[in-house]
Amino acid sequence: MPHNLALRMRPKTIDQVIGQQHLVGEGKIIRRMVEANMLSSMILYGPPGIGKTSIASAIAGTTKFAFRTFNATTDSKKRLQEIAEEAKFSGGLVLLLDEIHRLDKTKQDFLLPLLENGNIIMIGATTENPFFSVTPAIRSRVQIFELEPLSNKDIKKALQVALTDKERGFDFEVQLDDGALDFIATATNGDLRSAFNSLDLAVMSTQPDKTGSRHISLDTVENSLQRSYITMDKDGDAHYDVLSALQKSIRGSDVNASLHYAARLVEAGDLPSLARRLTVIAYEDIGLANPDAQIHTVTALDAAQRIGFPEARILIANVVIDLALSPKSNSAYVAMDKAIADLHKSGTLPIPRHLRDGHYKGSKELGNAQDYLYPHNYPEKWVKQQYLPDKLVGTNYFEPNETGKYERALGANKDCIDKLSR
Numbered sequence: 001m002p003h004n005l006a007l008r009m010r011p012k013t014i015d016q017v018i019g020q021q022h023l024v025g026e027g028k029i030i031r032r033m034v035e036a037n038m039l040s041s042m043i044l045y046g047p048p049g050i051g052k053t054s055i056a057s058a059i060a061g062t063t064k065f066a067f068r069t070f071n072a073t074t075d076s077k078k079r080l081q082e083i084a085e086e087a088k089f090s091g092g093l094v095l096l097l098d099e100i101h102r103l104d105k106t107k108q109d110f111l112l113p114l115l116e117n118g119n120i121i122m123i124g125a126t127t128e129n130p131f132f133s134v135t136p137a138i139r140s141r142v143q144i145f146e147l148e149p150l151s152n153k154d155i156k157k158a159l160q161v162a163l164t165d166k167e168r169g170f171d172f173e174v175q176l177d178d179g180a181l182d183f184i185a186t187a188t189n190g191d192l193r194s195a196f197n198s199l200d201l202a203v204m205s206t207q208p209d210k211t212g213s214r215h216i217s218l219d220t221v222e223n224s225l226q227r228s229y230i231t232m233d234k235d236g237d238a239h240y241d242v243l244s245a246l247q248k249s250i251r252g253s254d255v256n257a258s259l260h261y262a263a264r265l266v267e268a269g270d271l272p273s274l275a276r277r278l279t280v281i282a283y284e285d286i287g288l289a290n291p292d293a294q295i296h297t298v299t300a301l302d303a304a305q306r307i308g309f310p311e312a313r314i315l316i317a318n319v320v321i322d323l324a325l326s327p328k329s330n331s332a333y334v335a336m337d338k339a340i341a342d343l344h345k346s347g348t349l350p351i352p353r354h355l356r357d358g359h360y361k362g363s364k365e366l367g368n369a370q371d372y373l374y375p376h377n378y379p380e381k382w383v384k385q386q387y388l389p390d391k392l393v394g395t396n397y398f399e400p401n402e403t404g405k406y407e408r409a410l411g412a413n414k415d416c417i418d419k420l421s422r
Contacts, residue, residue: 005200006193008168009158011054012061018161018192019154020051020147030055030145034062041115043100043124043134046147049191052125053096055147060094065121069096072103080107087119100124101133108135115141155185155195162199173213174203180221187225189268198225243277246320251285255324262320266313275301278319289329289404293322327403335398342392349389384421 011017014024014031023030033039039059044052053069060067068083087093097103103111114120115138122142126133130144162169163176180202188194199216202224206214242264249257265274282297300319304312356368373383388395400411 005162005169006196009162009196011058014058014062017051017054017058018158019150020055022148023145024055034059037063039063039121040143041122041141042143042145043126043130044145044147045126045128045130047149047190048127049193050147050150051192052147056094056096056123056125059123066090066093067096068093069098072097072099072107077107077110080110084114084120092119092121094121094123097122097124099126101126101128101130108138112137112141150190150192152185155188155190155192156181158192159184159195159199162196170203172208173211174216175213176216177218179218180216183218183221243273247277247281247285250281250320250324251328253324253328255321258320258324259317262316266309266316269309271305271309271312274316275305278323281323284333285328285330286323286326287329287332288407288410289327289401291406293326296322329401329403329407331399331401331407338397342395346391349391351389352386354385355387382417382420
């Protein structure tokens, strides 16, 4: 039996998979494939430790196929050839191809015909979005399934199984305090492999009492994880919930809440998500009220991604405080959404002829660019003429806010132009 608890707890059947019920629950796609014995190659993607290997192992165990693993980064083409040879003589096997997004062209070329003939049921695993990171040649031959983050409830359920299943878990009595269970489920951020490893370390480093039982307290597991308790709500915050709370707190100008949610992401080490969301916030929620904040944000986040954590937290703090306390305006993106809505409603309307390209041969005969008035030839660099398609003349998309000096100046300029245009 493997010493490592995470390996011992690897599911042998679909019914033992924790979470991912949208894929393996009753009547769901992967369970239906297994029950009908109509397996096809697939790619599973999502964060580490949420069940990609578990599902592959469970499929193999339920269908009684041999189960082999291959790492696209560290394993050689020779190993892939050996697996292919075994598949040929065994009537097929399930291959977990880890880090499939890193599969080089030589291995891809070797793998493609094996996927075609069905000797190998490949289950690719990746933390990257395969629609961006996996080659079209492989994507076109597989099903792609996104795995959902595991909740605290899922993690607790798995840990409790480890405590009671004498065959796969611990074959001696373990008493785990509720506080310790809560801590592991929360502090491992939905990573079941990490949760198993943490429990394993806490249990195996604890001396048994006279009856052979081991008592695991909150103190013990805190010591084992060597990190502080990160308080989250009782159900566990999904990753996107923290990002959403960060944006809404900045939008609401609550600098303390903004720093709190940013700190969760900093502690999780998730700089890419932070950088993407803060950039969006700078343009969506601060917008024209304070364009300087956008420049500061982009510059700081570019530097943060170059230097990485832990120092990047200093730059993140500056950005979060700046955005939270900046004047707010969403007028720009609201204006764009109105324009897009009109486009969907009216379709592609004819461009006024005087605005069309007049540089190509024959354009003059079509009347293109004729009667166009060049604004730079006029004293105010402005001249009255029609720019919108006929059907949209008089439409107004941009409604400036009064929250920042810059946007107030834009609004005043717009008012002046609107009066001259009447």
